[in-house]
Amino acid sequence: MNFAGSLGPRPRNLEVQDLASFDRLVAGGAVNLHGWHAQSLDLRGRSAALKSVSVEGAMFLGCLFDDGMEANLRGRGALIFPRLEGVPFDPYRAALYSPAELYAGLATSPYEELPDARIYHWSIQPGQRHRVDATLASALHDHAIGDALDELTRSKAWARRSIVGVMGGHAAPRGSLEFAEAARLGRLLALEGHSVATGGGPGAMEAANLGAYLSQASDGDVQAELAALAAVPGFRPSVSAWARAAAAVVERHPGGTPSLGIPTWFYGHEPPNYFATHVAKYFANAIREAILLELCHGGIVFLPGAAGTVQEIFQDACENYYGAREKVAPMVLVGRRHWEQEYPAWPMLRSLAAGRAMADYIHLVDTVDEAVEVLRG
DSSP states (O other): OTTTSSSSSSOOOOEEEEEHHHHHHHHOOOBBBBBEEEEEEBTTTTTHHHSBBOOOTEEEEEEEEEEEEHHHHTTTTTTEOOTTTTTTOOOOSOOOOOOHOOOOOOTSSSSGGHHHHHHHHHHHHHGGGOOOHHHHHHHHHHHHHHHHOOOOHHSSSTTSSSSEEEEEOOTTTTTTHHHHHHHHHHHHHHTTTOOEEEEEOOOOHHHHHHHOOOOOOOHHHHHHHHHHHSSSSSSSSSSHHHHHHHHHHHSSSOSSOOOEOOGGGGGSSSSSOOOEEEEEOOOHHHHHHHHHHHOOOOOOEOOOOOHHHHHHHHHHHHHHHHGGGGGGGOEEEEOOOOIISSSSHHHHHHHHHSSSGGGGGGEEEHHHHHHHHHOOO
């Protein structure tokens, strides 16, 4: 699975993502950089090292060089993707975001001045979606995020744990029963040994990431933090206050259990939550949704939600409907009244599943405890 969106087998390239790795490889005797992908490195002061090796077939993405070195590398067969000016993000980034990066400056500045908001404002400027440079920058960025996500999920720490998705409405306020139950679900899943993945936004998504993050905390601490967060129920009217309340929880409980959030600037009016330790934020919402569903090989729990959650249910159902039995993943809908009467997705889902391999993998339950039990079986 390649979340970067490759259309074919990936060549055996070497991604060099930090200056220390570059220096170590060159000092270790590297003489041919063919297949190297150097991402966003400041290679000023490394001209002697670059001149001493073969660079044909090497790729430098958004790197900085001493004067004249860029032309030298091109002349010797390297492919150079230049830094893009006027773009408030790194299109060639080598890692996923952290909440601290997206909210850098939160303690002293309003949200509107922070990286996450500035990137969103850049993305919605008039005509931006039709400009070639903006389209290129956002596409390169999403490719880089996909590549970083692929690398994360293949790492030993993540590969040994099944990833379970939690989908649900963004409107559940802090302090509500819905928020508390979503947090308990995230906590129970993490305690069961799953990695929790959400859409990375507010509401049920924030709650599930919060529960996972605090999975090793005491019951009393979890209840205390839920009460503290309830003082700022939502991100309106102030994203700054909403995010600061969450950041305070993280400061009181450093080193929580890792979880994943996959939000999008397409819905940039909904800020990313602070409890997903790894944030794969995309510009393209369609790519983001497909990746989130594909990633959750341990199954998906659908909490009560509206149009967005209904869409996710049937997008996941479509994958299961046409998939091989070995690739079908559990779908657990929580809330019988909600999914049978208010938004009757369950009857149609059950009809779709009849006679298919997915029939054994769809479940309707009333509580998050039942949902966790289903996934345990």
